[in-house]
Amino acid sequence: MRLIIAVVQDKDSVKLSDRLVKAGIRATKLASTGGFLKSGNSTFMIGIEKERVDEVLDLIRQSCRAREQLVNPMSPMGNQIDSYVPFPVSVQVGGATVFVLDVEKYAHY
Amino acid sequence: MRLIIAVVQDKDSVKLSDRLVKAGIRATKLASTGGFLKSGNSTFMIGIEKERVDEVLDLIRQSCRAREQLVNPMSPMGNQIDSYVPFPVSVQVGGATVFVLDVEKYAHY
Amino acid sequence: MRLIIAVVQDKDSVKLSDRLVKAGIRATKLASTGGFLKSGNSTFMIGIEKERVDEVLDLIRQSCRAREQLVNPMSPMGNQIDSYVPFPVSVQVGGATVFVLDVEKYAHY
Numbered sequence A, B, C: 001m002r003l004i005i006a007v008v009q010d011k012d013s014v015k016l017s018d019r020l021v022k023a024g025i026r027a028t029k030l031a032s033t034g035g036f037l038k039s040g041n042s043t044f045m046i047g048i049e050k051e052r053v054d055e056v057l058d059l060i061r062q063s064c065r066a067r068e069q070l071v072n073p074m075s076p077m078g079n080q081i082d083s084y085v086p087f088p089v090s091v092q093v094g095g096a097t098v099f100v101l102d103v104e105k106y107a108h109y
């Protein structure tokens, strides 16, 4: 048995939850902030048999991997000004930090 | 030293906290949602000497084990209708998912 | 790779966050309550190379160690009464409970 702890951005957490449910894998979600990733993240705890660890890592990578995304930046004053033509810029979103821990004993009551 | 991570339903978490306090065992509670159990759960982190792991597991099982409970279901419309006689049904409540992890180093400052 | 889980009082958590950032160490913070410490605490999860564990433990000890602090107690009625001269008393604040776990596999997407 292994315990997988995955810190992912909030925007990816619904996608990850859906894929875990479809694969029949149960997870517990903890509210978390900052740190490994930009603000707004979730921490998933997933208990899984040793043989299925790579399957879970694949699901996490597919749901959460860091990628470029074009966004229209706000004007310097924080709102749209007539004379300001926003230029789309590429920012990195997503990403996941994952720890796989060995479980000495697992119990279910 | 071991770190016990236990996901339990909210309705059982006060009972478990009380029993841990009586046994002189300190725990930290994390807010958590969904997954291993139906919505509304708590995650306990309990640091404990290796020799007392079974004692803690007993307290968790006694406080949280899955059991049947009779409930009066709501009418299909979500409220009580005169012509609707609710029939008590048995549902499963409680349950706990527990991971025992080895602690390489423990510090207290 | 190691995963450090540290439960610290809220009042020390900003100081610890600042020192971790300055050392270039990323942490995820989980909301937590009670237990190891008096009410109002935070749980830090810090992934770190084995060689830097002691450095992180030093930062935690410097930011959070238990210490005496003089406080002016409230009057028995909970507010200041003219005839009541508060006598400063020494209380213990701070403190940290830290678990270092071995990480079987670490991934970053």
Ligand code: NI
Pocket: A066, A095, C108, C109
């Ligand atoms: Ni990255």
Ligand code: NI
Pocket: A108, A109, B066, B095
């Ligand atoms: Ni079950």
Ligand code: NI
Pocket: B108, B109, C066, C095
């Ligand atoms: Ni202490």
